[in-house]
Amino acid sequence: MNEPLGLQQQMSAAVSLRGISKLFDDVTAVDNVDLDIADGEFFALLGPSGCGKTTTLRMIAGLELPSAGSLQIFGEEVGSLPPNKRPVNTVFQNYALFPHMSVADNVAFGLRMRKVPKSEISTRVQEAISLVRMTGMEGRRPNQLSGGQQQRVALARALVNRPKVLLLDEPLAALDLKLRQEMQFELKQLQREVGITFVFVTHDQEEALALSDRIGVMNDGRLLQVGTPEEMYDAPVDRFVADFIGRSNFLKGVLESSDVVCLSNGQRINVPVVATVAVGDDVQVSLRPERVMICQLDAAPSGVAKLSGVVDTETFLGNSVVYRVALDWMTIEVETDHRPDVARHAVGEQVDVWWRDDAVAVVKP
Amino acid sequence: MSVGIAEAKRERSERRRGFLLALPSFAYMVLFFAVPLIIVLVYSFATRTSTGSTALSDWNLDAYRKLGEPIVRNVVVRSVILALVTTVICLVVAYPFAWFCAHQRPTIRNLLLIAVMIPFWTNFLVRNYAWRILLSNGGPISSFTEAIGLGETNILFTKTAVVIGLVYAYLPFMILPLYASIDRLDRRLIEAGRDLYGSGSQTFRRIVLPLTMPGVIAGSILVFVPSMGAYVTPELLGGGKETLLGSYIVTQFLTARNWPVGASLSFVLMAVMLVSTIVYFRSGGKNL
Numbered sequence: 001m002n003e004p005l006g007l008q009q010q011m012s013a014a015v016s017l018r019g020i021s022k023l024f025d026d027v028t029a030v031d032n033v034d035l036d037i038a039d040g041e042f043f044a045l046l047g048p049s050g051c052g053k054t055t056t057l058r059m060i061a062g063l064e065l066p067s068a069g070s071l072q073i074f075g076e077e078v079g080s081l082p083p084n085k086r087p088v089n090t091v092f093q094n095y096a097l098f099p100h101m102s103v104a105d106n107v108a109f110g111l112r113m114r115k116v117p118k119s120e121i122s123t124r125v126q127e128a129i130s131l132v133r134m135t136g137m138e139g140r141r142p143n144q145l146s147g148g149q150q151q152r153v154a155l156a157r158a159l160v161n162r163p164k165v166l167l168l169d170e171p172l173a174a175l176d177l178k179l180r181q182e183m184q185f186e187l188k189q190l191q192r193e194v195g196i197t198f199v200f201v202t203h204d205q206e207e208a209l210a211l212s213d214r215i216g217v218m219n220d221g222r223l224l225q226v227g228t229p230e231e232m233y234d235a236p237v238d239r240f241v242a243d244f245i246g247r248s249n250f251l252k253g254v255l256e257s258s259d260v261v262c263l264s265n266g267q268r269i270n271v272p273v274v275a276t277v278a279v280g281d282d283v284q285v286s287l288r289p290e291r292v293m294i295c296q297l298d299a300a301p302s303g304v305a306k307l308s309g310v311v312d313t314e315t316f317l318g319n320s321v322v323y324r325v326a327l328d329w330m331t332i333e334v335e336t337d338h339r340p341d342v343a344r345h346a347v348g349e350q351v352d353v354w355w356r357d358d359a360v361a362v363v364k365p
Numbered sequence: 366m367s368v369g370i371a372e373a374k375r376e377r378s379e380r381r382r383g384f385l386l387a388l389p390s391f392a393y394m395v396l397f398f399a400v401p402l403i404i405v406l407v408y409s410f411a412t413r414t415s416t417g418s419t420a421l422s423d424w425n426l427d428a429y430r431k432l433g434e435p436i437v438r439n440v441v442v443r444s445v446i447l448a449l450v451t452t453v454i455c456l457v458v459a460y461p462f463a464w465f466c467a468h469q470r471p472t473i474r475n476l477l478l479i480a481v482m483i484p485f486w487t488n489f490l491v492r493n494y495a496w497r498i499l500l501s502n503g504g505p506i507s508s509f510t511e512a513i514g515l516g517e518t519n520i521l522f523t524k525t526a527v528v529i530g531l532v533y534a535y536l537p538f539m540i541l542p543l544y545a546s547i548d549r550l551d552r553r554l555i556e557a558g559r560d561l562y563g564s565g566s567q568t569f570r571r572i573v574l575p576l577t578m579p580g581v582i583a584g585s586i587l588v589f590v591p592s593m594g595a596y597v598t599p600e601l602l603g604g605g606k607e608t609l610l611g612s613y614i615v616t617q618f619l620t621a622r623n624w625p626v627g628a629s630l631s632f633v634l635m636a637v638m639l640v641s642t643i644v645y646f647r648s649g650g651k652n653l
């Protein structure tokens with residue numbers, strides 16, 4: 001199942017990175033990254049500040065040259081092509097609109113540079129401007145626009161060129177929460193409409209989960225894992241990924257066989273079959289707070305993994321309640337729905353926490 | 366209501382404080398710029414007596430009529446061409462240098478900018494004499510070109526020598542404003558231009574140049590204006606062979622003793638420069 005998919009992706013890869021590294025003096029900004037982004041895909045590159053997302057994007061755009069590795073766009077090696085010779089366009093983090101040009105001139109820039117006939121330019125510019133719902137503002141200068149409007153112009157300026165790949169570097173980071181959510185929705189809609197491959201850089205995991213077909217998580221210049229939002233959430237392979245996407249409890253242990261982990265308190269639990277770690281290695285078991293159940297002492301169903309402890313704190317969050325349950329060797333966070341039919345537990349109460357075997361993921365520590 | 370009054374009061378007191386702070390420079394400008402300018406203006410309407418003195422009576426426009434004569438016109442044209450050539454050469458030399466400076470690490474950048482200003486530590490006259498020695502027949506430059514087989518260079522007392530001297534003298538006035546505007550240029554705009562299929566030269570013409578135009582124009586004004594009225598350099602390096610505006614005015618005052626003509630020419634020169642500068646700042650100031 002995995003093999004043919006990989007093969008198919010390789011054949012229609014819009015962007016393909018092989019062993020790409022980038023060194024600045026003695027800083028390794030990007031470290032040996034292998035990545036295939038499929039044609040028409042909405043791909044998010046997610047990671048904390050300074051992990052090398054922007055640098056990766058800039059290498060695809062041609063604004064930075066890789067120190068090592070090979071970079072292909074639709075099968076063509078572009079490693080040393082200048083940015084103007086690549087079929088990609090970028091929406092920059094702070095938009096980088098040309099302050100001395102009107103909205104229309106900003107949008108027309110790329111077409112003018114490529115010497116597209118004048119009549120075609122004006123219709124395409126109009127189209128792009130109406131696509132981002134900026135009709136009527138063609139004559140304005142960027143400093144006469146709000147942040148959201150500037151963002152749209154930046155998008156139109158890139159899309160008007162019909163690039164094969166659109167690179168977006170945290171395009172929504174400068175917007176306030178409400179506008180950001182609105183623009184997220186629009187961006188996703190737009191991507192479906194135009195069918196262009198989007199490579200989207202963000203450090204906001206919710207944004208990545210909500211928008212993308214696939215996510216790649218980076219840390220310290222390395223690409224740790226690539227997968228669909230569900231795969232990343234349900235089956236992280238690395239503690240960093242599990243921690244970065246959503247919240248999680250981490251139980252230390254050793255992988256005893258491919259589906260049994262011996263926790264550090266000596267208890268054995270069953271886990272989904274693990275292929276990414278060798279038997280006998282130290283691992284951590286990632287346990288999402290909302291997948292752990294809490295009940296009165298000894299009320300857990302039989303045949304499930306369970307631990308006993310004392311409720312340490314209880315936090316009411318409106319739609320949910322979060323308990324911190326102290327075990328004698330660690331503390332576990334449990335999140336329950338807040339509904340009339342779900343029992344509440346008081347601080348100091350003796351409880352059991354339990355989970356189904358398939359609720360956990362085994363990750364590299 | 367009372368809030369409005371308090372606000373108006375504060376605004377007034379702030380305006381008064383601003384005025385007081387500006388007063389010294391204001392007084393300076395009146396005393397050393399406006400007053401002399403008015404004196405020049407008054408003299409330009411005066412009459413030259415037959416003995417060569419100036420009579421402050423019989424106000425007339427004779428001096429201005431004289432400016433239309435071919436001699437004066439030739440002097441003006443020659444000076445304008447020379448000043449233009451100087452300005453263009455300064456621009457072409459200074460732009461890459463300013464660009465280079467703006468893209469260095471802070472320490473190197475400061476060293477380079479200090480180096481630009483070092484010549485100002487030496488007297489202007491001395492520097493002109495230094496060039497006279499450098500350019501003289503059999504001088505260092507001539508010996509050098511001879512040594513490498515290009516033959517002697519005899520450029521002292523030519524227009525070339527004057528241009529060299531003027532470019533040397535006014536180059537810093539071009540570099541500094543250019544540096545300031547290039548330094549202010551957001552480099553991501555260049556990247557955006559390249560990303561949007563602009564070649565290096567297209568990006569320069571469509572983005573870099575328009576956005577650094579304030580520096581180009583400010584530098585050009587700062588070089589063009591003093592080059593127009595230059596006196597010392599044309600005298601020392603040009604040997605006074607061709608009369609330029611500066612020396613023509615000096616001649617009117619000292620040799621020909623025709624103060625009204627000297628005054629009218631000075632005044633027109635100043636007025637043209639002032640008006641064009643104001644026009645520029647009024648129109649171009651909006652761009653950035």
Ligand SMILES: Nc1ncnc2c1ncn2[C@@H]1O[C@H](COP(=O)(O)OP(=O)(O)OP(=O)(O)O)[C@@H](O)[C@H]1O
Nearest residue numbers: 024027028029048049050051052053054055056203
């Ligand atoms: N031009 C440069 N010179 C030197 N170091 C650089 C340069 N650009 C980036 N770096 C370094 O490379 C690393 C990765 O930077 P990058 O900008 O790719 O991070 P990022 O993931 O985009 O972070 P952020 O979310 O803060 O934008 C950082 O440690 C950064 O300091």
Ligand SMILES: [Mg+2]
Nearest residue numbers: 053054055169
């Ligand atoms: Mg970044």
